[in-house]
């Protein structure tokens with residue numbers, strides 16, 4: 001059975017983002033940076049004020065778009081364009097692309113430390129779909145005390 005990513009975790013409140021419409025992507029610039037292509041962070045948050053970056057409070061510029069704009073083939077192309085033009089540190093952006101475009105990755109990644117400990121996945125190697133399936137099948141929060 002194909003693994004689907006249909007919910008995500010908010011980088012601000014750590015709660016589940018239940019629907020695409022409830023998701024928001026923002027990339028945050030360096031304070032005083034004059035380069036509009038330089039950002040220090042990209043994050044996925046709820047599409048609500050409480051979770052979104054407060055530009056006024058932090059004095060750092062933020063750009064943002066709905067999550068929907070980063071999904072599907074055009075969303076992937078948009079993220080690869082960011083990567084190509086160094087909009088955001090590449091290691092961070094690559095992980096972000098995995099979260100949005102590798103099926104099941106977002107759900108499974110929270111259990112990576114445990115999966116590493118149990119050698120379901122290997123340090124330094126990529127995480128395959130069969131490993132993600134094992135992690136998702138294995139971990140059931142309703143059964144775990």
Ligand SMILES: [Zn+2]
Nearest residue numbers: 010013046051
């Ligand atoms: Zn949130």
